[in-house]
Amino acid sequence: MEIKCDCGYVAKGSDPHKVEAETWHHALKTHEDMLKKMGVEQLARVLKNNHQSLGLTK
Numbered sequence: 001m002e003i004k005c006d007c008g009y010v011a012k013g014s015d016p017h018k019v020e021a022e023t024w025h026h027a028l029k030t031h032e033d034m035l036k037k038m039g040v041e042q043l044a045r046v047l048k049n050n051h052q053s054l055g056l057t058k
């Protein structure tokens with residue numbers, strides 16, 4: 001399973017929690033300013049997309 005970032009970065013692995021953590025780790029380091037500007041609704045959309053990519057939600 002994998003999650004792709006808009007910038008082209010790809011987090012991959014067999015543990016969905018680790019893949020998600022890697023995605024956030026990347027985003028916090030690389031897209032800090034963007035994350036700070038995001039509202040709750042936007043973050044919820046990101047989480048939903050991530051979870052769909054990982055097959056954690058329908």
Ligand SMILES: [Zn+2]
Nearest residue numbers: 005007009030
């Ligand atoms: Zn990125």
